[in-house]
Amino acid sequence: MTREVFIVQVEREQEALRGFLLALCCGRKDDADDLAQDALVKAYLSSAGYQDKGKFRSWLFKIAYNTFLNHKASLRCVESIDEAKTLISSTNADSEFEHQDLYLALRTLPPKERSAITLFYLNGYNIKEIAAITDTSEDAVKKQLSRGRDKLREKLKL
Amino acid sequence: MTKDKALEELFLAQKPHFSDNADFMASLTKRLDAIEYLKQHQEATIRHYKMMMVIAFMVGIVSGAIAIAYVLSVPADVPLFTFKVQTGILLWLTENSRLIAATGLSLLMTIGIISIISNIQDILRMRVCLKA
Numbered sequence: 672m673t674r675e676v677f678i679v680q681v682e683r684e685q686e687a688l689r690g691f692l693l694a695l696c697c698g699r700k701d702d703a704d705d706l707a708q709d710a711l712v713k714a715y716l717s718s719a720g721y722q723d724k725g726k727f728r729s730w731l732f733k734i735a736y737n738t739f740l741n742h743k744a745s746l747r748c749v750e751s752i753d754e755a756k757t758l759i760s761s762t763n764a765d766s767e768f769e770h771q772d773l774y775l776a777l778r779t780l781p782p783k784e785r786s787a788i789t790l791f792y793l794n795g796y797n798i799k800e801i802a803a804i805t806d807t808s809e810d811a812v813k814k815q816l817s818r819g820r821d822k823l824r825e826k827l828k829l
Numbered sequence: 830m831t832k833d834k835a836l837e838e839l840f841l842a843q844k845p846h847f848s849d850n851a852d853f854m855a856s857l858t859k860r861l862d863a864i865e866y867l868k869q870h871q872e873a874t875i876r877h878y879k880m881m882m883v884i885a886f887m888v889g890i891v892s893g894a895i896a897i898a899y900v901l902s903v904p905a906d907v908p909l910f911t912f913k914v915q916t917g918i919l920l921w922l923t924e925n926s927r928l929i930a931a932t933g934l935s936l937l938m939t940i941g942i943i944s945i946i947s948n949i950q951d952i953l954r955m956r957v958c959l960k961a
Contacts, residue, residue: 674861682854689853690845704853712860773843792832792840820833829835 672718681711684728687794688735694789695739695782698774706742710735732794733804736786743782776826784819787812875955882948889941893934900930 672680685707692703692710714721714734721730777785786805790796798816802809823829847853903909909926912919922929 674865678854678858678861681857682850685853685857686845686847686850689847693845707853708857708860711857712864715861715864773839788836789840792837793844820836823836824833827836827839829833829839 672721674715677715677718680727681714681731684731685711687728688731691732691789691794692735692739694774694777694793695736695785697778698771706738707735709742710738713738729796729800729804732790733806736804739786740782772827776823779826780819780822783807784815784822787815788819788823791816871955871958875952878948878952878955882945885941885944889937893938896930896934900927 688710689703689707692706693700696703696706710731714731717734721727777788780788783805787801790801790804791798796804798809798812801812801816805812807815900909908923909930911923
């Protein structure tokens with residue numbers, strides 16, 4: 672894939688990718704954009720081996736998901752809900768979003784459940800596609816979705 | 830698995846829209862430019878390494894051939910080199926000039942082979958870095 676083709680494809684997909692990472696980062700836009708940039712650089716470096724089968728977005732999401740997990744692993748800290756509230760009320764949070772409660776609730780989920788829920792509800796992927804992106808089995812994705820959904824319903828009092 | 834309607838609506842309602850897409854792409858393009866620059870620099874370094882290796886190889890072949898030709902062309906009973914001053918150690922060197930020349934050539938060849946292998950390893954390592 673040439674640089675020009677890569678940029679054209681990224682221009683088309685970047686909003687979805689940033690939205691996905693924004694949800695994974697629980698509304699912290701700067702973190703999400705940094706991760707998106709890192710993921711896109713990784714994608715560019717491995718784009719020579721990419722075979723276009725019309726699944727460019729899934730491929731990007733897979734790289735973004737791994738970048739997010741690596742980032743989480745490097746932080747190695749558990750953040751509490753109170754900390755999340757502070758973060759979201761600060762300038763780091765995206766003030767344009769009205770549904771901060773959703774981000775707060777998402778923050779309580781483990782990264783894998785958060786990813787599965789986001790891919791399923793925000794990006795509209797089915798279980799098979801989520802399993803491919805997150806490199807897990809379909810059963811594992813079903814469990815993550817089920818647990819994540821229950822926790823979210825409880826937190827959001829739906 | 831069926832979707833939870835309330836959750837789905839909540840997610841769809843909060844679907845973000847970014848107003849800074851152009852800035853994001855400009856920042857990404859800058860990063861890609863930097864990567865391209867580094868890639869080109871590394872490729873140039875690899876080319877330079879390869880050229881140096883070929884030159885070293887050619888110089889080694891030519892000088893080795895000249896040295897061997899000289900050793901073979903000199904009669905066996907005539908020393909390869911002599912010294913004007915005749916002291917004990919210089920006399921010993923003169924007497925063993927063929928052995929010393931052969932040892933020197935072997936050492937040069939060994940160093941040359943090690944250097945070529947090390948250069949090839951460097952090039953392979955750089956290629957792996959470029960692909961990663």
